[in-house]
Amino acid sequence: MDATEFRRRGKEMVDLIADYLENIEQRTVYPDVEPGYLRSLIPEEAPEEPDTYEDVVKDIERVIMPGVTHWHSPYFYAYFPTANSFPAMLADMLSGAIGCIGFSWGTASEATLVALLAARCRAVRMILASDPQRPETGITSKLVAYSSDQAHCSVERAGMIAGVRMKKIPTEQSDKYAVQGETLRRMIQEDKAAGLIPFYFCATLGTTPSCAFDHITELGPICNAEKIWMHIDAAYAGSSFICPEFRPLLNGIEFADSFNFNAHKWLLVNFDCSTMWVKKRSDLIGHWQIPLGRRFRSLKMWFVFRMYGLKGLQDYIRKHVELAKEFESLVRADQRFEISADVVLGLVCFRLKGSNEVNETLLKRINNGRKIHLVPCLLSGQFVLRFALCARTTESRHIREAWQLITQLAEEVMQELPH
Amino acid sequence: MDATEFRRRGKEMVDLIADYLENIEQRTVYPDVEPGYLRSLIPEEAPEEPDTYEDVVKDIERVIMPGVTHWHSPYFYAYFPTANSFPAMLADMLSGAIGCIGFSWGTASEATLVALLAARCRAVRMILASDPQRPETGITSKLVAYSSDQAHCSVERAGMIAGVRMKKIPTEQSDKYAVQGETLRRMIQEDKAAGLIPFYFCATLGTTPSCAFDHITELGPICNAEKIWMHIDAAYAGSSFICPEFRPLLNGIEFADSFNFNAHKWLLVNFDCSTMWVKKRSDLIGHWQIPLGRRFRSLKMWFVFRMYGLKGLQDYIRKHVELAKEFESLVRADQRFEISADVVLGLVCFRLKGSNEVNETLLKRINNGRKIHLVPCLLSGQFVLRFALCARTTESRHIREAWQLITQLAEEVMQELPH
Numbered sequence: 001m002d003a004t005e006f007r008r009r010g011k012e013m014v015d016l017i018a019d020y021l022e023n024i025e026q027r028t029v030y031p032d033v034e035p036g037y038l039r040s041l042i043p044e045e046a047p048e049e050p051d052t053y054e055d056v057v058k059d060i061e062r063v064i065m066p067g068v069t070h071w072h073s074p075y076f077y078a079y080f081p082t083a084n085s086f087p088a089m090l091a092d093m094l095s096g097a098i099g100c101i102g103f104s105w106g107t108a109s110e111a112t113l114v115a116l117l118a119a120r121c122r123a124v125r126m127i128l129a130s131d132p133q134r135p136e137t138g139i140t141s142k143l144v145a146y147s148s149d150q151a152h153c154s155v156e157r158a159g160m161i162a163g164v165r166m167k168k169i170p171t172e173q174s175d176k177y178a179v180q181g182e183t184l185r186r187m188i189q190e191d192k193a194a195g196l197i198p199f200y201f202c203a204t205l206g207t208t209p210s211c212a213f214d215h216i217t218e219l220g221p222i223c224n225a226e227k228i229w230m231h232i233d234a235a236y237a238g239s240s241f242i243c244p245e246f247r248p249l250l251n252g253i254e255f256a257d258s259f260n261f262n263a264h265k266w267l268l269v270n271f272d273c274s275t276m277w278v279k280k281r282s283d284l285i286g287h288w289q290i291p292l293g294r295r296f297r298s299l300k301m302w303f304v305f306r307m308y309g310l311k312g313l314q315d316y317i318r319k320h321v322e323l324a325k326e327f328e329s330l331v332r333a334d335q336r337f338e339i340s341a342d343v344v345l346g347l348v349c350f351r352l353k354g355s356n357e358v359n360e361t362l363l364k365r366i367n368n369g370r371k372i373h374l375v376p377c378l379l380s381g382q383f384v385l386r387f388a389l390c391a392r393t394t395e396s397r398h399i400r401e402a403w404q405l406i407t408q409l410a411e412e413v414m415q416e417l418p419h
Numbered sequence: 420m421d422a423t424e425f426r427r428r429g430k431e432m433v434d435l436i437a438d439y440l441e442n443i444e445q446r447t448v449y450p451d452v453e454p455g456y457l458r459s460l461i462p463e464e465a466p467e468e469p470d471t472y473e474d475v476v477k478d479i480e481r482v483i484m485p486g487v488t489h490w491h492s493p494y495f496y497a498y499f500p501t502a503n504s505f506p507a508m509l510a511d512m513l514s515g516a517i518g519c520i521g522f523s524w525g526t527a528s529e530a531t532l533v534a535l536l537a538a539r540c541r542a543v544r545m546i547l548a549s550d551p552q553r554p555e556t557g558i559t560s561k562l563v564a565y566s567s568d569q570a571h572c573s574v575e576r577a578g579m580i581a582g583v584r585m586k587k588i589p590t591e592q593s594d595k596y597a598v599q600g601e602t603l604r605r606m607i608q609e610d611k612a613a614g615l616i617p618f619y620f621c622a623t624l625g626t627t628p629s630c631a632f633d634h635i636t637e638l639g640p641i642c643n644a645e646k647i648w649m650h651i652d653a654a655y656a657g658s659s660f661i662c663p664e665f666r667p668l669l670n671g672i673e674f675a676d677s678f679n680f681n682a683h684k685w686l687l688v689n690f691d692c693s694t695m696w697v698k699k700r701s702d703l704i705g706h707w708q709i710p711l712g713r714r715f716r717s718l719k720m721w722f723v724f725r726m727y728g729l730k731g732l733q734d735y736i737r738k739h740v741e742l743a744k745e746f747e748s749l750v751r752a753d754q755r756f757e758i759s760a761d762v763v764l765g766l767v768c769f770r771l772k773g774s775n776e777v778n779e780t781l782l783k784r785i786n787n788g789r790k791i792h793l794v795p796c797l798l799s800g801q802f803v804l805r806f807a808l809c810a811r812t813t814e815s816r817h818i819r820e821a822w823q824l825i826t827q828l829a830e831e832v833m834q835e836l837p838h
Contacts, residue, residue: 003437006505010433013509017516018422030792074810074817078794080655081809084518085687086425087726090432091719092689096511097436099490099503140582163559163582236499268504270511300510307506373449375497390500391493398493
């Protein structure tokens with residue numbers, strides 16, 4: 001669907017919404033279906049080829065509406081109101097289109113926290129089962145959680161919220177910034193010797209700084225043997241696993257207790273839409289999410305899966321990865337620059353060969369120009385520029401234009417500063 | 420704005436969005452404004468009378484766009500992608516219109532938790548300041564938080580997440596289910612005598628079961644004297660405070676450390692949009708919210724404030740309260756029924772004079788009919804029906820129709836069951 005078709009479909013949707021709200025009182029306010037009614041109405045899997053938009057729209061009445069509680073019907077007097085007005089809907093349409101992220105980029109943060117809370121519960125339960133005399137209050141203060149020093153800041157914050165010790169596992173450039181089994185094993189042994197109780201490890205597939213992948217085939221069996229909850233944060237990289245060629249990055253997933261990725265990052269579903277899997281449902285009950293309420297987020301996922309089809313989604317991921325490779329080639333062809341981390345998906349970490357100062361100045365110059373926008377990261381103490389493929393509409397010409405701008409500014413900076 | 424105007428404005432918005440996305444690369448990707456630039460561009464207060472929609476739309480370019488980072492520009496290579504596609508936007512429009520709440524009704528839950536975490540931090544900091552030798556790990560296990568036995572379940576859950584003791588303060592029908600100062604004072608003294616550290620009290624203005632209001636003019640000074648963080652959960656009732664006649668319900672707010680209400684409940688702003696105030700900004704830094712990212716929610720609030728004006732919003736609240744009073748009169752005029760709690764805002768708690776069984780049967784019969792939808796609550800062990808004014812479009816005729824249905828079913832039930 002392009003902008004031209006969106007103009008048409010958007011207007012149809014506006015009419016559909018107006019019709020829905022004008023006639024809402026003719027609908028049965030409370031659904032007369034059993035949980036699971038959807039299963040027989042929709043296919044087991046997302047379509048390989050896109051569905052037609054007409055089919056999707058037809059299914060709104062056939063599939064979705066029979067299960068909806070009509071909160072805005074004048075026959076609805078349950079709970080408390082949930083607001084709804086035409087101006088708010090218009091603003092929300094615009095907000096969805098602007099699609100800017102308020103503070104940073106993730107509700108994977110919540111998945112990390114939720115998994116940690118479930119792990120804390122499980123750990124306390126197991127300890128009390130083996131030693132019922134032990135006072136429960138003392139257990140939490142002995143618990144220790146781990147993550148990579150490359151992990152997202154939300155992991156540390158989750159530990160702080162839950163009031164448990166959080167330790168960062170050091171990574172090395174020579175290991176491609178991935179956590180190694182040996183390092184985790186050693187830290188666990190040291191902590192156990194000191195009387196602590198290791199209970200949670202947050203592995204990352206596709207770290208924020210450099211898109212590094214922790215070795216979960218090594219780490220998983222260690223966690224399982226030590227009864228440590230292994231949560232996998234694949235917030236960004238997770239979307240790529242719909243392509244068979246990237247699936248090997250997921251090897252070891254069978255050892256995980258929980259897994260999260262953000263469909264709102266790289267799978268064409270507007271913010272926010274974060275997905276989480278858990279191995280044992282019962283571990284998570286009571287902790288599904290922090291807020292009680294949630295938006296009807298799966299609706300947009302369903303539209304996207306159907307309108308793109310698996311193939312369309314795969315093409316989209318592959319195109320971004322190709323564009324990243326194209327940018328990598330441009331960087332490698334220029335002797336003044338270096339690539340700072342393996343380019344696996346849609347992120348290229350690069351820098352001028354030279355001081356941090358020269359790279360900081362380059363980035364400042366780039367962003368002050370306001371033509372393109374990049375953010376940095378620190379890798380082994382080096383100031384590195386992150387070139388992340390983001391927009392749905394990015395083409396090869398944008399990449400080349402960006403590179404031209406970067407090299408031009410680099411030239412200026414190198415003439416001005418010692419490097 | 421009615422459905423007819425929405426048809427027109429919605430289609431204009433679709434074009435505006437398509438124009439925005441088709442031409443996004445001509446925009447400056449990263450804003451060239453200083454924090455606070457908005458202040459001089461918008462009025463200090465929401466308009467008393469509605470603005471015109473044309474004015475609102477004009478301000479999108481004048482006010483909003485200069486501050487936007489265009490995450491979907493092909494010149495944006497920062498962070499990671501945030502997804503955006505036409506089908507997802509269409510689905511989100513529909514999702515906003517359906518506006519059903521996924522699980523229950525609140526992200527006030529998050530405010531409660533966030534306030535509790537800040538309170539925990541502050542308490543630990545104060546204790547360590549007065550006794551630097553004390554081990555930090557022991558402090559949390561001594562902390563105790565309080566809330567009414569009428570408080571939302573999310574309060575208890577917040578305590579569980581933060582790993583602190585949570586105590587429920589009993590309320591009485593004779594006190595209109597409000598927490599009394601004397602009860603709180605006594606519990607604090609008992610807990611302190613037992614070596615515990617009271618640190619947090621969540622007061623409710625407008626409880627979920629019966630819309631009861633805790634006596635914050637009494638409770639506030641006690642909390643302040645004991646250095647207990649007082650959080651006020653006004654998730655539902657908060658919207659009514661835009662009407663001067665309901666403002667006295669807020670007396671004592673000056674003692675609160677934090678305050679929350681959900682604009683998405685009763686202020687015409689689509690789900691989700693929860694607002695929180697905190698007395699001392701620095702107490703909350705690092706805890707603003709659980710997820711890192713957030714949607715651009717203030718946009719819809721701005722549209723709604725401008726398109727309704729303060730007057731329009733006040734009229735809306737007053738209309739719901741009047742409809743609730745109308746329903747209350749119908750109940751009071753029928754000797755078989757009784758009102759179970761004061762009707763202050765848009766909630767009427769009522770029951771058949773008789774057993775819980777007869778009331779449970781009545782509610783089941785009502786909901787099975789699927790014409791109207793109500794949920795129950797328990798008040799002093801009595802099964803009570805909650806009639807909450809919810810829909811934007813509810814009129815007097817819907818109230819009368821609902822009452823006719825209820826009395827008709829009540830008659831059937833009373834003939835079948837002893838009561």
